[in-house]
Every structure is written in C-alpha cells, then in structure tokens.
Amino acid sequence: MKRTLLILFILSLSLIAFKEGQKSLIQIPQNWPKPVYDLNKNPLSKESIELGRVLFYDPILSKDNSISCASCHSQYNAFTHVDHALSHGINDRIGTRNSPALMNLAWSKSFMWDGAINHLDMQSLAPISHPDEMDESIENVVRKLQSSNIYPELFKAAYGDEKITGEKTLKAISQFMLTLISANSKYDKVIRKEEKFTAQEENGYNLFKLNCSSCHNEPLFTTGEFANNGLSVDTTLNDTGRMKVSGSVSDQYKFKIPTLRNIEFSMPYMHDGRYKKLSQVIEHYTSEKYITATLAYELRSPVKLTSNEKVDLMAFLLTLSDKEFLFNPEFSYPKNILLSNSKEKN
C-alpha cells in the first residue's frame, strides 16, 4: 500500500513537471489578452515546434523545391519580405499583395489582408497552393515529406508516429508560428517599468494614443479589424479587400489593420507595399485621403501633426522594435537539420 502511494506520488510529481514544461514553451506576456488560438487543441511540444520550424524553412513545401515560407517571411524583417512591395513566388511570379509580418499570431482572429483565412492552422494552405506562390498541393507535400530522409523521424518525435498527414503538418507549422511572440521592445520594457522613454519618445507615445491607437490599440497594436485607410485605389490591381470575402459593399477597400510592432523592420508598408519608408506612411495619414464611402470615420480629416511632432511620433514607433525577437536563434534557420540533410543529398 505504502509503495503504491509512493509510486502515485512520484507519478503526480512528474505530471506537474510535464505541465510546467508545456507552459514555458511559450510565454503569454503580462497583461495581454487571452490568446485566440486554442492551445488545448494543439498542445505544444518542443519536438512539434522544432518540426514546424524545419517545415517553415524548407523549400520542400513548394512545387519545384525552390522557395520556403521564410523566402517571403524572413526573421530579420519581422518575418516579412523586405524590398518587395508584392510577394514573389516560384519562377519570379508576382502576387497582388505585400506579404505580412508574422508575430503574435496566437492573438489573430483572422489571417490575410482580407481575413479570408479563419484559423492559423489553415493559413499555410493558401501560400502552399497559390499558383503565384508555392504552387503545390498539401497532398503532394505530404507525399514528399513521407518519402524524405528526415521527416518521418521528425514526425515520429513530434507525434509518436511516422505517418504524416495534412493535419499534423499544418499543426506543426502552427506550433512554430505560435512561438513567434514579440513582447520585448523598448515600449514593453517601459510599460513593465524596466526602462524609460526619452522626452521625444514620450511625446510621440502621447501623439500615438491621441491619433493612432483607436485602430492600432495596445498591447498588440492592432484591433484585428478591417478598415479603409484612404489609400488611392490602384486601378491595375483593383483590389477591393475585405469585400472579396464578405461580398458586402460596406467592406469595399477595407484591409486588415496590421500590427505596428517591429515596424522599423517590416517595410514596405500597406497591403500593396506602396510605401518603402515609414515617413511616407506618416505623410499619408497627415494628408488628404482618397474619399470613398467606406473610408474610416477617424480619417475623414487628416491627422494634424507639426513636423516636430512627426519626428516624435517616429521616435515612438521605433521603440516598438524588438531585437530579441528579430535575432532570437530559436526562430532562425535550423542549420543542424536542414543543412546536414542537403549535404547528405549532394
């Protein structure tokens, strides 16, 4: 009897340790809302996150094995595609929208500039199968993974089974993306009272709260909603945005409000990447807008800022850069697995 109790005690201890381990795989920042993503449906493990990371960096997801997720979502640019207004796919094909920066995705209610995707798990299906992006099918991806040298083993480590399915593949990619949390910028440290803003940043923060925060609200710096911010309509693309998904005229020219975190590194800006510089973005908001029926109420008249105030606002926006996120080795190319595999092949 005593022995049974002892065994039970040890078992329960190890269970507690297991739970603790799970928790620390991602840290929900203090005072942040509850994640939208239901982690109970896809319990995180070190092995699945690692599998997801390898998949994220492996061009095996594309039809001709030429581009990976990271091709258009590079870590040093807050996981977007610097220098490219519109996303580039295989054979240099060009898409119609700017690839979004990837971070804090556990808090996203919908995905894509028009919110066409309803769940993080399903998001990767879109670039995998889009003819202008990876031009591949998930069926074929699963076949390629199953017959590769490395994946059956990685799936076994992650799921206890070498059998690869679409569900497991997508959920592993989600796991890696869920770890991409950016919450250690200067702004965050100021909020946590670990650092202080300069006078200029402080003034910029106040201007931000007054003029920008109704759409880019803290701490995620987006409401996750859709808005028409008064950009002139590019008649070659004639992208109606959210209306394509909802079919509702009241959504015409509305696009997902992007986060401002790491904005210093996530150029170009806007859904079509028309602005290369942050100063152009501020210029847009302080100028007359392209008037359509759905233009955001807050932007009916231009934001009024003096040139000094614009500089202060910019100074605040730069405090949203999170170097620990941008250079976190846990998010980078998994050399140990992918490089050694490609060497073996050669």
Add this chain to the structure above:
Amino acid sequence: MRLSIILLLLFNSQYIHAQEDNGELNLQFNIVYNDVQVKAEQLIIHPETKEQIYIDVLKFYVSNIELRTESASILREPESYHLIDISNPASLRIPIKNSTDHSYHSVRFNLGVDSLTSVSGAMGGDLDPTTGMYWTWQSGYINFKIEGRSSRVSTPNQEFQFHLGGYQFPYDALQEIELKTQSGSIIQINLDLAFILDRIDLSESNHIMSPGAKAVLISEKVARSFYTIPQ
C-alpha cells in the same frame, strides 16, 4: 413502371457486399442516375435527350448522423464526419456503432461540414485537408464536389465543376436532410445525379468554385436528390 424500378433496385443491391452480421446498422449510399447505379468515368446516357455524361469526381461530406425511432428516441453518432467518394466503394457504407435496435423510422444527417468545425483549425481523418475538400484561398470545407463532362456544356472540353460549400451567413450551404426509413440492418440511401444535373442549365452554369448564392441554390437541389429505398 414502379415495379420495374423496384426490380432494378433489387438487382442493384447485388453490388452491395454481404455484410458481416455484427448487429450494427449500416447506411449504404448508392450513387445512381435515373435509378441505375453508376460508377466514376462510366458513360451515362440520358434516356430521352441522349445527353452524354461522365462523372470524374464525386465526393461529399455526410455528418452528424442521427437515427430516430417511433418513440422519438435518438441515436446520435459521435464524431460523425464521413467523406463519401464514388471512387472509393468502402466509403459508401457507414456502419453506425451501438445501433443494435433496428426499428429506426428516420435518418437525419447534414450534407457538408458544420460551421463550428469549419472554424476550428486542422482536422484529421476524413476531414484532413489532403482529401482535397478544403478551400485553400478562403477557409472552409467543400461540402459537395462533382466534376465531369456533359454534351450539354458548350465549352470545348465540355467540363462542369461544382464545388459547393460556404459556412458564413448569408451563404451557408450546409443542408440538413431527413429521410424516412424502414426497419432493417441496412438503410439504403440513393443519390440520384439525374435529379441534380437535370435541374441545372449546364449551358448557362457549369462552374461554381466558391461560396455564394448560386452555391446555396445548387446545394438545395443536391439535398433534394437523396431518397431512401425499400429493403
């Protein structure tokens, strides 16, 4: 006429494998054209118009199956999602666990995948995205997919493709189907493609690949093309 149909059905039931008698009730879906069983890629000729038809792909979801008895007791199949595929005969038969009572007088199921499941991320088994029944560019399951060729389609390749789905208001394409049944261990459910194809003007509309009013309209036609047959 009626007798000949019944005889034909009896003949058709030869296709159905003798089931192991484990007491389970089975739903058996039969894909027919004017009551005659059809297979993928087989030439079908319309008896009157002589229209020539080939079905290349036919897949659909049957979900949330419920069986009701006269006394209104209900057996709900748990985790009830089934992909029916004309090219996979095993998928046409659905054994219902714990259904030893065979006095059910009606069967109810959804044609398609409910909205809650549609927004809950990646799923496995019959709901795995590798089944080709999930839209990639806009989230949502394809409830019903039929692709083929018809001499009524005026394009050079004569193809028609209907991918019917959509879970969001006002274009929710999910259909609830309720059919009367008779006691017995197999419930035979026919899906008559003639009912669907004859009700669509293929020269006008031969291509639906996204949610919308048209998808809902045709989904309703599909739902009315299921019927149970006497044992």
